[in-house]
Amino acid sequence: MARIVKKFGGTSVGDVDRIKNVANIIREDVEKGHQVAVVVSARSGVTNELIARAKAINEQPDEREMDVLLAVGEQETIALTAMALHSLGIEAISMTGAQAGIKTDLAHTRARIVSMNCERIEAALGKGSVVIVAGFQGVNDEGTTTTLGRGGSDLSAIALASGLNADLCQIYTDVDGVYTADPRIVPKASKIQEISYEEMLEMASLGTKVMQARSVEFANKFNVVFEVRSSFDTSIPGTIVKQEVSSMEDVVVRGVALDRNQAKIMVSNIPDKPGSAAQIFEALGKANVCVDMIVQNIGRNGVANLTFTVTRDDSKRSLDAVEKVLNELGGGEVAVFGEVVKLSVVGIGMRSHSGVASKLFASLADVKSNIQIISTSEIKISVVIDEEGAEEAVRAVHTAFGLDKAEA
Amino acid sequence: MARIVKKFGGTSVGDVDRIKNVANIIREDVEKGHQVAVVVSARSGVTNELIARAKAINEQPDEREMDVLLAVGEQETIALTAMALHSLGIEAISMTGAQAGIKTDLAHTRARIVSMNCERIEAALGKGSVVIVAGFQGVNDEGTTTTLGRGGSDLSAIALASGLNADLCQIYTDVDGVYTADPRIVPKASKIQEISYEEMLEMASLGTKVMQARSVEFANKFNVVFEVRSSFDTSIPGTIVKQEVSSMEDVVVRGVALDRNQAKIMVSNIPDKPGSAAQIFEALGKANVCVDMIVQNIGRNGVANLTFTVTRDDSKRSLDAVEKVLNELGGGEVAVFGEVVKLSVVGIGMRSHSGVASKLFASLADVKSNIQIISTSEIKISVVIDEEGAEEAVRAVHTAFGLDKAEA
Structure with a gap:
């Protein structure tokens, strides 16, 4: 007998038939004698x-x-899911976040989980009941409902798996796992069987939308092994996310990510005054712009050039903020280049293998993709390139790092 | 400064504009410096x-x-109503039934309120905040959401008014009060300014759909004075429901009610065996049929005839149940007469005034309405008459008891 936490997102419980489908998935584990706790989201759209x-x-x-209001969505799903299990003859009981013992801080709409008290769930599981928990919500010390913000239901599931000391945590979603690249761009992309938390975190932050980074961070912190898998085709295994093991280093690059939501901002001829760059970034910070990659160089004549990337949504605000600073400094120009993307390769194997950067650059050169900015971390190399030709570049890099799946 | 509990039903909070309207009604009391607690239902239809x-x-x-699911409707309304008040610059805070301290027994979908702990509401009111409470719901000793069944939100409001020792409890609804008769039948019907709990209870049980009897009973038990009034035209006062005062006896008949949901069942030639009537009513009870008025007579030849009324929905089930008993008894016939109605006059003044019955019968005779069954209580006389001509009969009785409003 194993103890399993299963999480179903909004599309997986999107209507009455989908909820029945979820009940059938749960039944399989119940019939094998497992203890099952389930986290559900609100129906998509609600x-x-x-x-x-x-x-x-x-x-x-x-x-x-807003939290009182939004908690309604998950509360509807838990009741309906419990009813669907009952009609299969399976004991099930629903719990709100509060009833499930998910305690959070006071920050409404973006609360953090501060503790889990799983007594009530333990008791119900002990009686042989499936427990259906409302994701995305908790309760604060004042007894008021809070919600956990984006990706909150994943977080509920990971926290529950930790609190219940579950053997397995399965995140059911509309994709069947994490791929070496977006299969719509790279037909030869293959599903990753196992990935480390760190790699998953980088993939998440690079725009691979399987999961929010915070849930992965939480899993990493509490060492919760989880699986991302499909709620539509349950016969195929998903991707296991877990602590790094040494064999993972055999693969140098785990995946290639492409983030299209990028804009490049170039500030040139900035007057050479102390702290001018600081002033620019301070202004961007105040405008709530999140700056990603930064390159600065000082020309011969003492004037500085600064290039950085932001999301495309932020480009107009960035431009306004920088222009204001330049006016105060009395010089310099700023321009936005919207048609750039960020291509990244991720893999913990990079730590022990050299030559990753050179191989990346060579494969990009082969397809005539011009690198505009480079940024590296221990397990990731990102480059900003033109949007035009970017998909070809992803395919070339995917091939260069030996990620293409074997022909069937 | 007064402390006021206001309750708004499903049609009063039916959409975004209606909710804004409710906020404006609440504002009037807040601006007068009153403390206001509000009970809301789910949007109609939800x-x-x-x-x-x-x-x-x-x-x-x-x-x-089912209770977990249904509680969702009111939870949505409390949040939206609080937001509507905020946009008028009024402090407001929402509370679920559990947060409001409404403790119930364990009977899901038809729970009874067992206690009120109003500390949390008191604290919020003390801080100058309007408190919006989810009607229809409470929480049991297991910390699980319960719902109070039909008319539950009215009950929440009455219980809250009692727990908070409110000066006034206002039930806003889609009618503007209790009338001496249905104005669609009797154009000269007038609104009753004050009515006793007992009269209101009789009116409720006679099909005047303003309020469920249980809420009136609760108000009577805890001596909560409440007002039924319109949420659409707030300028007009409603009907006050309260303990009987002696001046109420000046009015002999408070109102005339017509209940169309009536069927008459006649059982004739029942074999004269001991307990045969008991067997019939036992069978009806087992079939979940609620029998209203009963007449029995023994014919000269020793065979008994039995006539009783049920709701029309129950007539088929009644027929089946009685037929089965007659088969066992070995004789007798049963027939359903669906086209009858119950006309009632209600008033605590009847206790001290004689001649009510004779005046009622005379006015019915005037319009050639034939009385089939009569039933009386201390403050009510009901008669079963043919459906045909019933509306004319109501108008005649209304006039006979001096209830017609003066010509403008």
Whole structure:
């Protein structure tokens, strides 16, 4: 007998038939004699409907009340999922985040989990009941409902798996795992069987939308092994995310990611005054712009050039903020280049293998992709390149690092 | 400064605009410096949607999970109503039934309130905040959400008014008060300014759909004075429901009610065996039929005839149950007469005034309405008459008891 935590996202519980499908997936584990706790999200679309209704009433709804409102979505799903299990003759009981013992801090709409008290779930599991827990929500010390922000249901599942000391945590989603590259771009991309938390974190931050980074961080911190898998085709195994093991280093590059939501901002001829760069970044910070990669160089004549990347949504705000600073400094120009992307290779094997950068650069040169900015971390190399030709570049890099799957 | 509990039903909070309207009604009291606690129902239609979804998943949904599901409707409304108040610059905080301290017994879907702990509401009111409480729901000793069944939100409001020792409890609804008769039948019907709990209870049980009897009983038990009034036209006062005062006896008949949901069942030539009537009513009880009025007479030849009334929905089940008993008894016939109605006059003044029955019968005779069954209580006389001509009969009785409003 194993203890399993299963999490189903909004599309997996999107309507009555999908909820019945989820019940059937759960049944398989119950029939094998496993203890099963399930975390569910709101039906897809419900949260947006609720937000729209709130905004129609108050453009800036109070965060406490927003949490009361949004918690409704998951509360509906837990009851319906329990009912679906009952109709299969399976004992099941629903619990809200509060009932499940998920305690959070006071920060409404983006609460952090501070503790788990799993007594009530343990008792129900002990009686042979499946427990259905509302994801995305918890309760604070004031007894008020809180929500965990984006990716909150994944976080609930990981926290529950940790609190229950589960043998397995399965994150069911609309993709069947983590791939070496986006299969729509790279037809030869293959599913990764095992990936380390660190690699998964880099993939998440690079725009591979399987999971929010915070859930992976939480799993890493509490050493929760989890599997990302499909709720539509349950016959195929997904991707296991776990602590790094030495054999993982045999693979130099685990995957290739492409982030299209990138814009490059070039600031040139900045007057050579102490702290001018600092002033620019301070202004960007105040404008709530998150700067990603930065390159600075000083020309011969003493004027500095600065290049950085931001998300495309932030490019206009960045431009405005920088222009204001340049006016104060009395010189310099700023320009936005929107048509760039970030290509990254990720792999913990990089630590022990040299020559990754040169192989990456060579494969990009082969397809005439011009590298504009480079940024490296211990397990990742990212380059900014033109959007044009970027997909070809991804395929070339994928091939160069031996990631193409064998022909069938 | 007064302390006021206001309750708004499903149609009063039916959409975004209605919720804004409710916020404006609340504002008037806040601006007068009153402390205000508000009970709201689910938006009209939401509860039915949720039930439909549950039935699509499980034809006999578990009652515990049904309560978890249905509580969602009110939880949405409390958050939206609080947000609407915020946008008017009014401090407001939402509370679920559990947070509001509404403790119930364990009976899911029809729980009874066992205690109120209003500390949390008191604290919020003390800070100058409006408190918005989810109606229809509470929490049991196991910390699980319960719902109070039909008319539950009214009950929440009355219980809250009692627990908070409120000066006033206002039940806002889609009618503007209790009338001497249905104004669609009797154009000269007028709104009753004050009515006793007992009269209100009789009116409720006679099909005047303003409020469920249990809420009136609760108000009577805890001596909560409440007002039924319109949420659409707030300028007009409603009907005050309170303990009987002696001046109320000046009015002999407070109102005339017509209940169309009546069927008459006649059982004739029942074999004269001991306990045969008891057997019939036992069978009806087992078939979950609620019998209203009963007449029995013994004919000269020793065979008994039995006539009783049930709701029309129950007539088929009644017929089946009685037929089965007659088969066992070896004789007798049963027939259903569906086209009858019950006309009632209600008033605590009857206790001290004689001649009510004779005046009622005379006015019915005037319009040639034939009385089939009569039933009396201390403050009520009901008669079963033909459906045909019933509306004319109501108007005649209304006039006979001096209830017609003066011409403008």
